[in-house]
Amino acid sequence: MIVLEVKAIHTYRGPAHILNGVSLRVDRQEVVCLVGRNGAGKTTTIESIMGFLALQAGQIVFADEDLTRLAPHERAKRGIGYSPEDCGVFPELSVDDNLMISRWLGDEVSRRRDGAVRPDPQTQAFAVFPEVRDLLQRQGMQLSGGQRKMVAIARAMMLSPSLLLLDEAFEGLAPVVVNRFTEAVMKIKAMGVSILMAESHLAAASRIADRLYVIDRGEIIFRGSPSDARGDERVMKALRG
Amino acid sequence: MTIFVIQILNSFFYAAVLFLIAAGLSLIYGVMRIVNLAHGALYALGAYVSAWIVGSAVGHALEGTLGLAGMLLLLPLGAIAIAAVGALIEPTLLRPLYQRSEEYHLLVTFGLLLILEDVMKLVFGRTPLSAGTIMDRMGSIPVGRLMYPTYNLFVVAVGIAAAIGLWAFIYRTKFGVILRATSQDRRMAAALGINVSRVYVQAFAIGCFMAGLGGAVVVPAQAAVLGLGIEVLILAFVVVVIGGLGSLQGALVGAVIVSFVRTAGIQFFPEIELAVLYLIAAAVLLVRPTGLFGRA
Numbered sequence: 001m002i003v004l005e006v007k008a009i010h011t012y013r014g015p016a017h018i019l020n021g022v023s024l025r026v027d028r029q030e031v032v033c034l035v036g037r038n039g040a041g042k043t044t045t046i047e048s049i050m051g052f053l054a055l056q057a058g059q060i061v062f063a064d065e066d067l068t069r070l071a072p073h074e075r076a077k078r079g080i081g082y083s084p085e086d087c088g089v090f091p092e093l094s095v096d097d098n099l100m101i102s103r104w105l106g107d108e109v110s111r112r113r114d115g116a117v118r119p120d121p122q123t124q125a126f127a128v129f130p131e132v133r134d135l136l137q138r139q140g141m142q143l144s145g146g147q148r149k150m151v152a153i154a155r156a157m158m159l160s161p162s163l164l165l166l167d168e169a170f171e172g173l174a175p176v177v178v179n180r181f182t183e184a185v186m187k188i189k190a191m192g193v194s195i196l197m198a199e200s201h202l203a204a205a206s207r208i209a210d211r212l213y214v215i216d217r218g219e220i221i222f223r224g225s226p227s228d229a230r231g232d233e234r235v236m237k238a239l240r241g
Numbered sequence: 242m243t244i245f246v247i248q249i250l251n252s253f254f255y256a257a258v259l260f261l262i263a264a265g266l267s268l269i270y271g272v273m274r275i276v277n278l279a280h281g282a283l284y285a286l287g288a289y290v291s292a293w294i295v296g297s298a299v300g301h302a303l304e305g306t307l308g309l310a311g312m313l314l315l316l317p318l319g320a321i322a323i324a325a326v327g328a329l330i331e332p333t334l335l336r337p338l339y340q341r342s343e344e345y346h347l348l349v350t351f352g353l354l355l356i357l358e359d360v361m362k363l364v365f366g367r368t369p370l371s372a373g374t375i376m377d378r379m380g381s382i383p384v385g386r387l388m389y390p391t392y393n394l395f396v397v398a399v400g401i402a403a404a405i406g407l408w409a410f411i412y413r414t415k416f417g418v419i420l421r422a423t424s425q426d427r428r429m430a431a432a433l434g435i436n437v438s439r440v441y442v443q444a445f446a447i448g449c450f451m452a453g454l455g456g457a458v459v460v461p462a463q464a465a466v467l468g469l470g471i472e473v474l475i476l477a478f479v480v481v482v483i484g485g486l487g488s489l490q491g492a493l494v495g496a497v498i499v500s501f502v503r504t505a506g507i508q509f510f511p512e513i514e515l516a517v518l519y520l521i522a523a524a525v526l527l528v529r530p531t532g533l534f535g536r537a
Contacts, residue, residue, distance in 0.1 A: 052428060052431075072431040072432050076431070084429065088428070090421070092421065097418045097421075100415075100418065101418060101422055102433050102434075105435075108434075109434075159433070
């Protein structure tokens with residue numbers, strides 16, 4: 001079952017044509033990685049899906065609904081969780097308040113979807129990152145880089161999402177912590193959430209992705225399994241530069 | 242000694258009015274990063290509308306029916322009207338400008354200031370409007386050998402209540418969390434499902450309400466005249482420069498400092514009263530460019 005389908009999108013940043021007909025698909029309970037070097041168009045793709053950048057052409061379909069013309073907050077209401085590259089943790093709000101903002105909406109997202117009783121989003125968020133429980137009283141600005149990433153992902157989980165967009169979730173983390181985050185992504189997947197993750201390193205992406213796309217200069221140059229990607233000369237050349 | 246006490250009471254009266262105006266200015270800047278030059282005109286409009294409402298009630302001989310409490314309750318209607326004006330201004334004039342640089346905000350809000358000044362001239366004419374009936378009916382209380390208007394103390398109470406109410410609203414309610422989140426990162430707020438456009442309209446309307454309330458509470462003590470908004474705008478800017486634009490505590494402390502210095506200035510050094518205020522603002526800017534409570 002397809003959760004998200006990006007159909008041949010063209011996106012500009014100012015006058016610059018960044019995405020040139022990018023298409024991709026995320027199925028239910030699937031971890032999909034979008035791999036590319038810096039400036040390849042990963043963040044632009046994620047931001048186009050979230051609705052921060054208007055499309056010049058193409059379509060974004062989520063749970064059989066065309067989102068192309070919807071504002072970002074309307075997309076969030078439909079169950080798309082987002083953790084940006086800079087985490088976007090509100091610096092002058094407590095972690096608790098950061099989480100609560102999503103929680104208020106999360107209840108609405110659950111009701112809107114099918115009205116079915118779902119596990120408590122807070123329990124799920126803390127199941128992914130129990131560490132966040134000890135940070136609740138801290139201000140956003142008092143968190144370390146790794147803690148900020150944890151809070152950003154836990155906050156996105158509070159929304160009861162059916163799709164999570166993670167932009168460079170592993171960037172800047174120590175190798176030990178990367179393992180912790182890999183484990184968290186697996187837990188989220190096991191909760192029935194689909195994940196689209198932008199990632200610069202093929203090795204890290206290969207460890208968790210069910211499928212991956214490789215993007216270079218705003219175009220998808222590969223789609224397939226991680227092992228096939230490693231054997232593809234064009235992919236390796238594009239990623240090495 | 243009595244004069245001294247009265248001057249202190251006057252300072253608090255003026256601080257309460259200045260706080261209402263500066264808090265609105267600060268709230269709008271804090272959430273939307275718009276320096277609203279029309280804020281003083283909205284304050285003056287609040288004064289005019291409130292005086293007009295109270296004047297109409299008195300004109301229709303409703304004074305007796307309403308009683309003092311009823312008359313006092315008419316005053317915030319002016320503030321509500323200004324909030325409604327704000328809710329019209331934000332989506333039509335300001336929303337198209339958020340992506341543009343600050344010069345555009347200044348130009349548009351300055352244009353709005355001129356338009357509002359002319360609208361007031363056209364609608365209310367050149368005759369000053371006052372709601373002095375309220376002040377007269379509240380009477381005076383003895384302070385030492387002199388009498389002091391009870392209404393002024395009422396305004397101080399309104400100022401204190403507004404400060405506590407606004408603080409509780411911003412720091413203790415769900416909407417306050419949403420407001421602060423939007424002010425810190427509007428993109429992320431949108432990504433968490435917050436309708437940023439709606440928050441902006443609400444924030445601007447609340448800011449305008451505060452300006453209107455400032456005008457509403459001042460008009461029983463001081464008549465609404467043309468140009469009322471300009472003088473206050475300058476003082477409100479001195480308040481937020483000292484306190485820090487975007488900070489509620491800053492608006493409060495700044496308002497107290499400015500009104501005490503101003504009252505002392507009028508008493509002891511009337512020729513350089515405004516110059517002293519600017520000097521203090523300049524000194525604060527040199528030592529703490531973001532104001533006493535401002536953020537970088």
